[in-house]
Each structure stands twice: as C-alpha cells, then as structure tokens.
Amino acid sequence: GIQPAEAAGRELVYGIRPEHIRATGQGLSGTVTLMEATGSEIFATVDCGGEVISCLFRERLALKQGEAVRIEIDRASAHLFDARTGQRI
Known part of the structure; x- marks a missing residue:
C-alpha cells in the first residue's frame, strides 16, 4: 500500500461505510433524499450540499424524505x- x-x-x-454514519444532530447538515426502513435499520441517502451520502442508521429515527438532518461520520x-x-x- x-x-x-x-x-x-x-x-x-x-x-x-454507510453504517459508520450517525444522525446525531451535529456534524454535516443535509436533506434526506431517499429513505427505506428495513425493520431494525434505516437506509437513507442524504444530500449534503450536492454530495449525496449513503447512510445506514441502526437507531430508531423519525426521518422523512425531504427533511433536514445532521449527520456525523x-x-x-x-x-x-x-x-x-x-x-x-
């Protein structure tokens, strides 16, 4: 290497990796552009100023598509x- x-x-x-991103109310601000709840996890894409970031949240969140969110890597x-x-x- x-x-x-x-x-x-x-x-x-x-x-x-998407699972190493958390919605904490701090960090990067963005908008949820896609959200799919899969039982114990939520897959979401978040647009942070034109950079779309894939996220896999394992905590229970009340997110909605089009909603503002802050994520921490x-x-x-x-x-x-x-x-x-x-x-x-």
Whole structure:
C-alpha cells in the first residue's frame, strides 16, 4: 500500500461505510433524499450540499424524505484511497 507521506500532491478519495454514519444532530447538515426502513435499520441517502451520502442508521429515527438532518461520520472508520490507482493509503 501507499504510505501517507507518499500521498502528498495526489488526488485522494475519502471512503466511509454507510453504517459508520450517525444522525446525531451535529456534524454535516443535509436533506434526506431517499429513505427505506428495513425493520431494525434505516437506509437513507442524504444530500449534503450536492454530495449525496449513503447512510445506514441502526437507531430508531423519525426521518422523512425531504427533511433536514445532521449527520456525523465516524472518522476512526474512514479510509483514504489514491484516486488514480484505487490503492488504500
């Protein structure tokens, strides 16, 4: 893999799994664009200023499509990838 020091000047992709995003009332503000309750989980897409983020909420939430929401990303679970090669950094 690429070491962080080798990534200087490269275009990177910030990767996060949908289950590592929580609706906490803090963090990024966005609008729920799609919502699907699947029993114990809620799959949602949230438009944060034109960047659509897929979220998988495991807590019970009273979300509605078109509603404003604030989401927080678990930064400890995020990964960086080289945009050109796809290699993890």
